[in-house]
């Protein structure tokens with residue numbers, strides 16, 4: 001893996017050069033402490049150190065709502081390019097985002113390849129940025145607190161400079177196209193980088209022991225914690241919408257005037273009652289407790305059994321955005337009998 005160094009004051013120029021690879025998206029502070037992932041014209045708006053945007057990068061791969069096809073008056077069906085998000089650069093991807101991307105790749109590019117996702121994924125450039133955890137981050141417990149693949153470049157802030165790791169031919173192209181910005185990394189950079197990793201690992205405040213968790217969950221399907229959670233959870237779906245790995249979607253048709261129609265694909269959530277309504281009106285998870293338990297089991301039990309890792313990356317978005325204060329770490333600690 002190649003490493004370079006770049007002086008901190010060159011960051012705005014660096015972000016500007018990324019435009020050659022697509023629209024540059026970065027965390028931007030919209031209200032004090034509230035960040036959105038937005039396309040930026042003004043590079044001074046970029047806040048790559050921001051820990052979590054409300055809606056994660058998944059919107060760059062699959063829009064929350066897009067038209068798949070239309071039908072006109074003459075009865076002809078036409079595929080729509082509304083789901084095409086174009087060439088994009090995600091500047092400010094943290095290790096949890098990068099691992100979430102791997103999880104989405106497993107879901108959308110393994111057995112059944114999703115053509116919308118595939119097209120947008122191939123044109124997405126990932127520029128990582130080293131972060132520092134707060135009291136809602138638990139990526140270290142999920143074993144995803146560092147990233148050594150699935151990005152193009154990764155910038156780690158060090159004193160007065162960045163250490164830049166190259167991990168793809170596209171990342172190499174970015175460096176080679178802007179040689180005036182970079183210098184070869186030196187031993188001191190690596191030493192400072194390793195020290196930073198060490199200090200960062202010690203700074204995590206939130207922890208979750210996931211040892212044997214799938215097995216424990218298997219044994220605790222009837223635990224009272226799920227009923228208690230069912231009473232507290234509004235099934236509003238906020239946690240699913242903000243989760244970088246939640247990927248439920250719905251497809252529905254809309255009549256748009258006489259003889260005209262459109263087929264749309266929209267983000268959905270397994271927490272919504274309608275999500276589990278099937279033909280004939282039967283709902284096999286009509287109880288809130290069942291739906292909320294299903295989400296937790298999907299993340300930490302079913303996904304582990306299928307892919308060998310949880311589909312939670314410990315980003316803390318669901319903790320930050322739940323209107324009733326449900327904390328995923330506390331839920332699993334209850335299940336483990338620790339609380």
Ligand code: SF4
Pocket residue numbers: 232233234235236237238239240271321322323324325326
């Ligand atoms: S955000 Fe909170 S209340 Fe809303 S569905 Fe998720 S856990 Fe339930």
Ligand code: SF4
Pocket residue numbers: 239242243244245246299311312313314315316317318319328
């Ligand atoms: S479940 Fe919560 S903490 Fe885990 S990846 Fe989703 S939003 Fe982040």
